[in-house]
Amino acid sequence: MNALKNPPGVKTTGMWLFVLSDLLTFATLLVIYTALRIANPDWPRPFTLSPAIVYATIMTVVLLASSLTMVWAVAAMAEDDRKNTVKWLLATIAGGIAFIALHLTEWRHLVLEDKITASTGLFGAVFFGVTGLHMLHVACGAVYLSILTAGVARGKFSAEDIETGGLYWHFVDLVWMFIFPLVYLMAVKP
Amino acid sequence: MTYVKVWIGLVALTLVEAGLAWIRTAPTLMLALLLVLSLIKAALIAWWFMHLRTHRPKPLTVLIPMLFVFVGLLLSLLPDGIRAGAMR
Amino acid sequence: MIIFSIDHKVIGKQYIGLALFSVVLGTLLSLIMRFHLVYPDAKVRLFQAMWPDGAPGGQMTPELYLSLMTMHGTIMVFFVLTTAPQSGFGNYFLPLQIGAHDMAFPVLNMLSFWTTALSLLTLLAAFFVEGGAPLSGWTAYPPLSGLGRITGPGEGLGQDLWILSIALFCVASLMAAINFIATIIELRAPGMGYFDMPLTCWGWFVTALISLFAFAVLLAGGILLLLDRTAGTSFFIPGGLIVNDQVQSRSGGSPILFQHLFWFFGHPEVYIAILPGMGLISTVLSVFSGKKVFGYKAMAIALVSIGGLGFVVWGHHMFISGMSPYSSIAFSVLTLAVGVPSAVKTFNWLATLWGGRLRFTAAMHYALGFVSLFITGGITGLVLGQPGLDVYFHDTYFVVAHFHLIMGVAAIFAIFAAFHYWFPLMYGRFLNERLGKVHFFLTFLGVYAVFVPLHFAGFVGNPRRYPDFKEYEFLKSVMPLHIGVTHAAYFLGAVQLIFLFNYFWSQRHGAIAPANPWNAATREWRND
Known part of the structure; x- marks a missing residue:
């Protein structure tokens, strides 16, 4: 429709704006968590070191690893190496799916074994609220990257598109860097 | 290769955080340390992985x-x- | 593909159409409310036909009144004041004014409009579900809004739909904000610096920045409130709550936290409504004075500082909520500080007029009306910014009068000015000038006749959100005042038909406009 196209960098700017806005949404949730926790001195701390924290650490490493493959995908696309881009993108999506699978297993364990759900108290509310929103972001990211992968394989999309997708994926990773210590580590059994 | 080094750093910091929980650091001190470590990790991700270092809108x-x-x-x-x- | 168009002009017009539909609906709701306040015992067959549960036998229930109030506020704030000046006119004229070929992300732009439309439909659906529309006002304070059906008829599915609608609106506004900011940052014509942009663009820019962060916080609040309602969490539900003689089992949350989150968004939202208008008025005043805007740079900086200060004054909505009194002092001082950039703007508008060769077109009339309303409504803001006075005034009609004048009517006047000013570009014809001026004078008279008396009702301590005053001895004295206000509101509502007629008639039959009919200097009038 428009003969004129945007100069390079516009998409990156747009994605950064989204990232900043969404970071504030997550920050708000974490601030609410903090305020509620201050208001409730008897805040439960149900996590055991093993398996709960070990498990969560593995999840963190998996997510970090998917960020690393994403960086390689972006780098490959910058050199117009579509074959390797697709390879690393697929690896990233696999990492994301693995993270979700691990996460759901953990949720299942909490609900079935520890009898903690969103409605059993504020700990469950915060835990499932915050990690649920994050998991939604990972799932959206997996869909987003799948669309990119399919496009790259068919010769569509530019290096900037992959860079933009990478920004989103790293942002999801970055948010987890705050959720892991605040939601998990600060709730280890004393 | 830099990316791998950054990644190793991130994993190491994660293990340090988990270690803080392992040795049962006092909650207030632990919160302070965790926040500092998390900010470092976030900065590493933004600086290297999100390319703030080279491309800064x-x-x-x-x-x-x-x-x-x-x-x-x-x-x-x-x-x-x-x-x-x-x-x- | 005219419906899912990705052309910024079409999307702008779609937004304006959506806002026009909403404003008609919102106005009708307010007229019904005004009628009920004066004739609380009237049995109206129409009410029964429209709301069989809310008005059995035609007699309106207090719950129905509250739900009308909620819908009036929500529709007006979100779907009129937020969409028309920013997304409507902004979409249409921002790319033209900065010399861009379109918005930065046309598809995102289309999606953002249709998400807004979906959000409006979701909101309106609340009227038709069991229990009807929610009762909790546009602020939706928990616990009233957090517990579900037990707190009132509209608090079941109606409130769920309301929250869903607002969450969708948040998403749509984020998309729009990203688009506006990216466009202004990246797509300005070569050589155009930030301080070369027209003040209208500054208004849209600052508004978009506010949206980007304010809606993010509201989104978080909305998500948590929705979880409270659907997942049984208790982020905002305190312990030991008794509702309708039933003890609620949930505990640990704090309703005050929601108020904080809401007003962290809510106060900037007020500026989202008014800042685009301020930018536009600066342009219109300067064009029809035949002078440059007085103190351009000060005007731009004032816009930025109003936007910035907007984020640090939210506590003045909560002076009576049980907030820490030390915070109240800080919020009060900061609130009064907003008066400084506002005064800079007002005096610069007056100085722009000074010594100019004024042309009293219809658009100029509305611009001058805007300045008048801005001062009237702004002065009472200084009154309400002081905790000592606010404690008395907060839940009275004084606040209603204040925010309707400054946030509602002033912003609407800016929209009228925008229609008259830009109509030649949008449709190639003029809006009828004479009808415009008649409409201006009648509307100007009408709004002051409606809202000035409400200040006095506030002095008496007349509480707002009450559906029926006749039970209260001390309100007997203000009933004549309310009867006057209601009739003024009928008059004001009827007068708007002139504008609607003018708007639709002039699209086909208005006088043909030449290129740049107003001798404006900004880029959108250039023929290239």
Whole structure:
């Protein structure tokens, strides 16, 4: 429709704006968590070191690893190496799916074994609220990257598109860097 | 290769965080340490993985500090949290 | 593909159409409310036909009144004041004014409009579900809004739909904000610096920045409130709550936290409504004075500082909520500080007029009306910014009068000015000038006749959100005042038909406009 196209960098700017806005949404949730926790001195701390924290650490490493493959995908696309881009993108999506699978297993364990759900108290509310929103972001990211992968394989999309997708994926990773210590580590059994 | 080094650093910091929980650091000290470590990790991701180091859209120099200001403003909710606890 | 168009002009017009539909609906709701306040015992067959549960036998229930109030506020704030000046006119004229070929992300732009439309439909659906529309006002404070059906008829599915609608609106506004900011930062014509942009663009820019962060916080609040309602969490539900003689089992949350989150968004939202208008008025005043805007740079900086201060004054909505009194002092001082950039703007508008060769077109009339309303409504803001006075005034009609004048009517006047000013570009024809001026004078008279008396009702301590005053001895004295206000509101509502007629008639039959009919200097009038 428009003969004129945007100069390079516009998409990156747009994605950064989204990232900043969404970071504030997550920050708000974490601030609410903090305020509620201050208001409730008897805040439960149900996590055991093993398996709960070990498990969560593995999840963190998996997510970090998917960020690393994403960086390689972006780098490959910058050199117009579509074959390797697709390879690393697929690896990233696999990492994301693995993270979700691990996460759901953990949720299942909490609900079935520890009898903690969103409605059993504020700990469950915060835990499932915050990690649920994050998991939604990972799932959206997996869909987003799948669309990119399919496009790259068919010769569509530019290096900037992959860079933009990478920004989103790293942002999801970055948010987890705050959720892991605040939601998990600060709730280890004393 | 730099990316791998950064990644190793991130994993190492994660293990340090988990280690803090392992040795049962006192909660307040642990919170402070965790926040510092998390900020370092976030900065590493933003600086290297999100390419802030090489490609920095101009508005970010203003908007990123703004984000910190907003989070700081939100922290003004905490005193009311303390009072809510006292009223319980 | 005219419906899912990705052309910024079409999307702008779609937004304006959506806002026009909403404003008609919102106005009708307010007229019904005004009628009920004066004739609380009237049995109206129409009400029964429209709301069989809310008005059995035609007699309106207090719950129905509250739900009308909620819908009036929500529709007006979100779907009129937020969409028309920013997304409507902004979409249409921002790319033209900065010399861009379109918005930065046309598809995102289309999506953002249709998400807004979906959000409006979701909101309106609340009227038709069991229990009807929610009762909790546009602020939706918990616990009233957090517990579900037990707190009132509209608090079941109606409130769920309301929250869903607002969450969708948040998403749509984030998309729009990203688009506006990216466009202004990246797509300005070569050589155009930030301080070369027209003040209208500054208004849209600052508004978009506010949206980007304010809606993010509201989104978080909305998500948590929705979880409270659907997942049984208790973020905002305190312990030991008794509703309708039933003890609620949930505990640990704090309703004050929601108020903080809401007003962290809510106060900037007020500026989202008014800042685009301020930018536009600066342009219109300067064009029809035949002078440059007085103190351009000060005007731009004032816009930025109003936007910035907007984020640090939210506590003045909560002076009576049980907030820490020390915070109240800080919020009060900061609130009064907003008066400084506002005064800079007002005096610069007056100085722009000074010594100019004024042309009293219809658009100029509305611009002058805007300045008048801005001062009237702004002065009472200084009154309400002081905790000592606010404690008395907060839940009275004084606040209603204040925010309707400054946030509602002033912003609407800016929209009228925008229609008259830009109509030649949008449709190639003029809006009828004479009808415009008649409409201006009648509307100007009408709004002051409606809202000035409400200040006095506030002095008496007349509480707002009450559906029926006749039970209260001390309100007997203000009933004549309310009867006057209601009739003024009928008059004001009827007068708007002139504008609607003018708007639709002039699209086909208005006088043909030449290129740049107003001798404006900004880029959108250039023929290239």
